Amino acid sequence: MIVMSVVTALVLLALLTQAGVVAVQRAFPPQGRMIEVDGATLHLVDIGPRDSGPPIVMLHGASSNLEAMRRPLGDLLARDHRVILIDRPGHGWSTRASRQDSTPQIQARMIDEALGKLGIDRAVFVVHSWSGALGARIALDHPHRVAGLVMLAPVTHPWRGGVGRYNEIIATPVIGPLLAYTITLPLGYFVTEAGARNVFLPQTMPDGFVQDSATPLLLRPREFIANAYDLVTLKESVAAQVARYGEINAPVTIIAGEPDKTVRTSIHARPFAAAVPNAKLIVLPDLGHMVQNAVPDLVKAEIETMIGNIAPAQAAAD
Numbered sequence: 001m002i003v004m005s006v007v008t009a010l011v012l013l014a015l016l017t018q019a020g021v022v023a024v025q026r027a028f029p030p031q032g033r034m035i036e037v038d039g040a041t042l043h044l045v046d047i048g049p050r051d052s053g054p055p056i057v058m059l060h061g062a063s064s065n066l067e068a069m070r071r072p073l074g075d076l077l078a079r080d081h082r083v084i085l086i087d088r089p090g091h092g093w094s095t096r097a098s099r100q101d102s103t104p105q106i107q108a109r110m111i112d113e114a115l116g117k118l119g120i121d122r123a124v125f126v127v128h129s130w131s132g133a134l135g136a137r138i139a140l141d142h143p144h145r146v147a148g149l150v151m152l153a154p155v156t157h158p159w160r161g162g163v164g165r166y167n168e169i170i171a172t173p174v175i176g177p178l179l180a181y182t183i184t185l186p187l188g189y190f191v192t193e194a195g196a197r198n199v200f201l202p203q204t205m206p207d208g209f210v211q212d213s214a215t216p217l218l219l220r221p222r223e224f225i226a227n228a229y230d231l232v233t234l235k236e237s238v239a240a241q242v243a244r245y246g247e248i249n250a251p252v253t254i255i256a257g258e259p260d261k262t263v264r265t266s267i268h269a270r271p272f273a274a275a276v277p278n279a280k281l282i283v284l285p286d287l288g289h290m291v292q293n294a295v296p297d298l299v300k301a302e303i304e305t306m307i308g309n310i311a312p313a314q315a316a317a318d
Contacts, residue, residue, distance in 0.1 A: 257283065
């Protein structure tokens with residue numbers, strides 16, 4: 001009887017999860033176009049004028065999608081610049097063929113291929129959090145693509161500890177998918193907003209952020225599992241690329257805060273800035289992890305300063 005009760009509960013939760021997936025996807029449909037690359041289908045939104053200098057490519061962090069970079073910063077930049085927002089492989093409306101394609105190295109190759117198909121030779125990359133490691137990897141492996149790199153509260157170095165026991169469990173074969181396809185979505189509705197509020201601290205989360213950023217898409221099983229794989233493999237990935245940071249030649253601007261309790265500036269932004277030849281570090285007091293939300297005007301000004309310096313620097317190099 002106990003076994004039957006457990007099985008029945010799991011079946012009901014699985015059915016509830018599938019109904020929830022349908023509801024979430026109807027509430028947050030794709031907003032852009034799909035690009036096929038080797039191992040993934042990438043969803044991207046391409047906005048802003050086309051004749052405005054190098055395009056700006058925006059890459060979101062963990063537990064999110066391109067909407068987290070679009071509002072307010074992406075829309076603000078798109079008034080004067082071409083802005084390309086990309087759902088990382090496995091996130092938002094992007095898919096990936098293998099859950100194990102979770103590393104910055106693999107995702108950098110996929111994004112480079114997508115930009116090539118769009119006919120974009122060089123771009124300024126704006127990256128947040130998890131994508132700090134991704135932006136660094138693009139600059140290392142595909143330097144021809146990077147006109148400049150703006151990093152917001154970036155992950156760049158190994159850290160002490162893990163990434164949460166629940167991520168390790170979700171990334172475990174059999175057990176992880178079982179949980180993801182039964183209880184993650186129903187429970188997630190009760191904890192998503194509180195989790196988002198914690199990431200903003202000491203700032204206050206804007207009203208409506210969870211809906212405006214399409215955060216509930218994360219609760220879909222396939223994305224929740226992909227996100228867990230991204231997180232549990234990240235430390236090993238950054239450890240493997242740290243020694244190469246001195247090879248990055250593109251101009252880099254890093255904006256981070258203290259106290260950022262999600263990604264410690266002392267562990268990531270400061271040592272990265274010290275290792276990269278052409279790096280500018282801006283550390284703001286009383287700034288949390290969501291830099292693009294807290295100081296969008298400052299970030300926009302730094303991006304435009306970088307763009308303004310790129311053309312003269314390129315002309316001098318030529």
